[in-house]
Amino acid sequence: MPTDSSYPVAAVAPSPHSASLLSLWAKTMTYPRFLVLLSGLLLGMAAHAATPASAPPASYFDNSGHDDAFSGGARMIPITTPKGNFRVWTKRVGNNPRLKVLLLHGGPGATHEYFEVFDSFFPGAGIEYYYYDQLGSAYSDQPDDDTLWTVDRYVDEVEQVRQALHLDKDNFCLLGQSWGGILAMEYALKYQQHLKCLVISNMMDSIPAYNAYAHKVLMPAMDQHKLAEVKKLEAEHRTDDPRYMELLGPMHYEQHILRKPQAQWPEPLIRSFAHLNAGIYTLMQGPSELGASGRLETWDRSADLHRITVPTLVIGATYDTMDPSYMAAMARKLPHGHFLLCPKGSHMAMYDDQQAYFAGLVGFLKGVEEDGGAGRD
Numbered sequence: 569m570p571t572d573s574s575y576p577v578a579a580v581a582p583s584p585h586s587a588s589l590l591s592l593w594a595k596t597m598t599y600p601r602f603l604v605l606l607s608g609l610l611l612g613m614a615a616h617a618a619t620p621a622s623a624p625p626a627s628y629f630d631n632s633g634h635d636d637a638f639s640g641g642a643r644m645i646p647i648t649t650p651k652g653n654f655r656v657w658t659k660r661v662g663n664n665p666r667l668k669v670l671l672l673h674g675g676p677g678a679t680h681e682y683f684e685v686f687d688s689f690f691p692g693a694g695i696e697y698y699y700y701d702q703l704g705s706a707y708s709d710q711p712d713d714d715t716l717w718t719v720d721r722y723v724d725e726v727e728q729v730r731q732a733l734h735l736d737k738d739n740f741c742l743l744g745q746s747w748g749g750i751l752a753m754e755y756a757l758k759y760q761q762h763l764k765c766l767v768i769s770n771m772m773d774s775i776p777a778y779n780a781y782a783h784k785v786l787m788p789a790m791d792q793h794k795l796a797e798v799k800k801l802e803a804e805h806r807t808d809d810p811r812y813m814e815l816l817g818p819m820h821y822e823q824h825i826l827r828k829p830q831a832q833w834p835e836p837l838i839r840s841f842a843h844l845n846a847g848i849y850t851l852m853q854g855p856s857e858l859g860a861s862g863r864l865e866t867w868d869r870s871a872d873l874h875r876i877t878v879p880t881l882v883i884g885a886t887y888d889t890m891d892p893s894y895m896a897a898m899a900r901k902l903p904h905g906h907f908l909l910c911p912k913g914s915h916m917a918m919y920d921d922q923q924a925y926f927a928g929l930v931g932f933l934k935g936v937e938e939d940g941g942a943g944r945d
Contacts, residue, residue, distance in 0.1 A: 624691045628662045636660055645732040647703065647725050651716055656700065656729065657707035661687070664696040667764075667937040668739045670730070671699060674746030676717065676852045677845035679706035683745075684836040685918055689926040695933055700729060702751075704848050717848050719867065723754045727762075736762060741933060743767035746915065747852070753869055756876045765936040766876065767929065769883040770915050772890045773898055774868040779859040781891040787858060790819050798858070807855045816857055824889045826916040834919055879904045879939075881932040885913030885921060906932060 631637035641660035646653060659680075669690070671683045680699040690697050701708040703716065703725055730740065741764050744752025749771025756766050772778045787795060794815050801812045813821075817830055826833055854861030880902045884895035892909060899907035908928035913921030 624694050628694050630663050647728045651713050654709040656703050659699040662696040669697040669741045672744035672748030672751050674748050676747045677848035679840045679843045681840040682837045693930045704845050706843050726755050741765040745769040763878045766880040773873050774870045775860050775864050782859045802856050824914050827914050827920040873901045877903045879936050881906045883908045885910040885917040887914040889915050
């Protein structure tokens with residue numbers, strides 16, 4: 569596989585899924601070789617356009633050899649941790665021996681539910697994929713032990729899930745969005761021998777760099793009087809006050825998380841927020857929605873990213889909380905990196921720039937499938 573952006577790609581926690589938003593709703597109710605939208609790339613995308621397809625190949629529905637067919641693809645996977653044995657929930661959709669995508673949700677502490685939009689695009693492209701609630705989230709066990717919530721333990725969990733699902737370097741693609749992107753990068757740095765490809769969606773490789781972008785770019789563009797009130801509420805530990813999200817909703821969430829009025833946000837995303845494990849989220853991300861201050865505050869893999877040698881797609885968005893220029897540079901650091909810019913999108917670009925997001929993502933995945941994993945070092 570070439571090292572340039574030859575796959576057909578085109579132009580969502582750390583601040584991805586808000587414990588504060590959950591509280592309010594509960595109460596109330598030119599980049600070199602990465603240029604986007606070039607005509608040649610658009611022509612290359614034609615075979616995998618990001619419009620919901622209605623006729624996946626017949627083999628996509630073949631459940632032969634799948635021991636989860638009896639339960640519609642859902643299963644509970646036992647995992648071992650330093651604090652005992654637990655179970656995590658996964659659900660398979662489709663059948664493709666050459667391409668299987670495991671989805672890592674954000675948060676930490678969010679759920680698989682906001683990924684349900686993938687149902688409109690992946691089946692038509694013949695992509696087998698797996699929903700997965702990380703330990704502490706939604707349908708998975710939710711132990712009450714703060715020592716479990718570390719990056720290393722989460723990485724070990726993903727490896728146990730991979731083994732249980734029988735995924736390997738001939739078919740296994742890992743997609744992580746937001747916090748899931750951190751987890752995906754960490755997994756690849758430790759276990760990339762098991763990967764066919766990697767997708768880092770809406771996540772920078774450094775929390776200090778993410779925090780700097782929030783302070784230097786995002787915050788100065790906000791109404792400074794309202795921002796001062798937000799910071800005062802944070803300083804007084806009153807992020808559960810409805811006023812906090814009343815302020816942040818229009819000037820942050822509707823600008824940088826999903827660029828629609830909150831009343832128009834998609835039901836799967838609202839449902840995922842409502843099921844967020846606020847304890848894990850606050851411990852790892854911190855209480856502020858304008859930067860990370862929890863256990864992830866010093867996380868930084870910018871010096872290590874070049875060690876990931878599998879084909880990797882980095883997805884950024886113009887209005888994201890994550891700096892899109894920084895993310896383009898991430899792709900350039902990767903030996904087989906590709907960059908997708910969603911020009912109209914924000915942190916949840918899978919919703920607010922859906923056509924660009926899925927055209928690029930599906931095109932990349934199908935390219936990897938057709939190359940048979942070429943490009944691995």
